[in-house]
Amino acid sequence: MHRVMIQPATYENVRQAVDRAFELFPVEIEGRNVLIKPNVLRASEAKEGIVTHPAVLRAVVDKVEEMGPASLIVGDNPGLFSYGDNENSFEKTGLMAAAKGYYRNIGNDAQKVPFNADYLPSVSVSRAVLDADFVISLPKFKTHGLTILTGAIKNSYGYLPGAQKARLHRAAGSPERFHEAVVEVFRLRVPDLFIVDAVVGMEGNGPASPDLRDIGLIMASDNAVAMDAVMATMMGLEPGRLRFLKKAEELGLGSYDIDEIEIIGELKILPDFKLPPAGGEAISQNKVIQEMMHSRTLLRPQADPDLCTACGTCIDQCPVSALSMDGDLPRVDSDICITCFCCQEICPEKAMTLK
Ligand code: SF4
Numbered sequence: 545m546h547r548v549m550i551q552p553a554t555y556e557n558v559r560q561a562v563d564r565a566f567e568l569f570p571v572e573i574e575g576r577n578v579l580i581k582p583n584v585l586r587a588s589e590a591k592e593g594i595v596t597h598p599a600v601l602r603a604v605v606d607k608v609e610e611m612g613p614a615s616l617i618v619g620d621n622p623g624l625f626s627y628g629d630n631e632n633s634f635e636k637t638g639l640m641a642a643a644k645g646y647y648r649n650i651g652n653d654a655q656k657v658p659f660n661a662d663y664l665p666s667v668s669v670s671r672a673v674l675d676a677d678f679v680i681s682l683p684k685f686k687t688h689g690l691t692i693l694t695g696a697i698k699n700s701y702g703y704l705p706g707a708q709k710a711r712l713h714r715a716a717g718s719p720e721r722f723h724e725a726v727v728e729v730f731r732l733r734v735p736d737l738f739i740v741d742a743v744v745g746m747e748g749n750g751p752a753s754p755d756l757r758d759i760g761l762i763m764a765s766d767n768a769v770a771m772d773a774v775m776a777t778m779m780g781l782e783p784g785r786l787r788f789l790k791k792a793e794e795l796g797l798g799s800y801d802i803d804e805i806e807i808i809g810e811l812k813i814l815p816d817f818k819l820p821p822a823g824g825e826a827i828s829q830n831k832v833i834q835e836m837m838h839s840r841t842l843l844r845p846q847a848d849p850d851l852c853t854a855c856g857t858c859i860d861q862c863p864v865s866a867l868s869m870d871g872d873l874p875r876v877d878s879d880i881c882i883t884c885f886c887c888q889e890i891c892p893e894k895a896m897t898l899k
């Protein structure tokens with residue numbers, strides 16, 4: 545039986561809840577390579593509640609640091625509105641300071657791995673995810689227009705750097721298939737521990753809704769299906785309604801049956817919790833978002849011949865080796881490029897743009 549901790553907390557005393565999570569889910573971290581992955585959807589103020597709160601990240605970093613890891617990385621790949629804006633997203637949210645020097649732009653180094661060919665034959669995953677001995681996922685308690693809630697399973701969608709997220713959205717085609725694609729990304733590397741920022745959660749039309757909700761909790765588990773099932777129940781949702789949870793259970797990743805989950809703490813349904821429109825209409829029928837996603841998948845880098853010095857830095861740094869020198873200019877292989885914006889970020893001459 546999987547367990548989920550539900551512990552009262554504020555951002556001021558969050559360390560106590562983090563300590564409790566590590567007590568309940570003891571882990572061997574000493575001498576291991578640890579990745580902490582908050583939800584950094586986009587550059588925003590911490591008070592907007594769109595990302596994992598910096599106080600939660602700080603408490604987890606402090607805790608892990610004390611446990612003597614061989615290495616510690618804090619990183620994420622932001623979503624649609626902040627591709628290529630990794631550092632700024634961490635800075636603006638306050639997560640850069642909370643990461644205490646352990647931040648790394650994990651979108652700069654990726655490895656191609658086979659994927660479910662019903663969607664895409666392969667995807668490129670941040671190497672920091674694949675190399676970690678121990679992954680700690682720090683989701684935010686939020687709604688999501690397409691998956692209804694974004695929690696332990698959906699937080700792993702950030703394994704994919706750049707516009708691959710949008711490409712997979714398109715490859716999925718329907719909300720139901722997108723739910724399943726999210727699980728396929730999650731199981732590329734199932735995190736070892738989940739600590740959810742539910743001190744201030746989000747309701748309404750997430751994942752960037754202005755409707756914040758004071759919940760006053762930190763939640764933790766070592767099983768994502770159990771965690772998301774408990775979050776769904778708190779939102780007033782029958783977990784079995786969520787296709788991604790059904791898919792995860794079918795794949796043997798856990799049980800969403802609330803009677804099969806041991807609750808450590810008090811499970812309360814949040815009264816009158818505002819859900820997004822059921823079935824994913826909020827995003828799948830939003831033309832502006834759909835067009836933006838599509839346009840992002842089509843962007844490709846182009847070097848300005850007047851500025852480019854043929855230094856080759858972009859070629860060395862491309863995480864998927866999509867660039868090569870063609871005469872005096874780098875050229876992109878469009879089939880390989882994942883539109884991660886790294887070449888634009890790294891170019892010392894500001895010669896590279898994505899068009
Ligand atoms: S990093 Fe910039 S200057 Fe150097 S080869 Fe690439 S585009 Fe040209």
Ligand code: SF4
Binds near residue numbers: 706867885
């Ligand atoms: S060519 Fe540029 S945008 Fe495309 S994957 Fe390489 S670094 Fe990223």
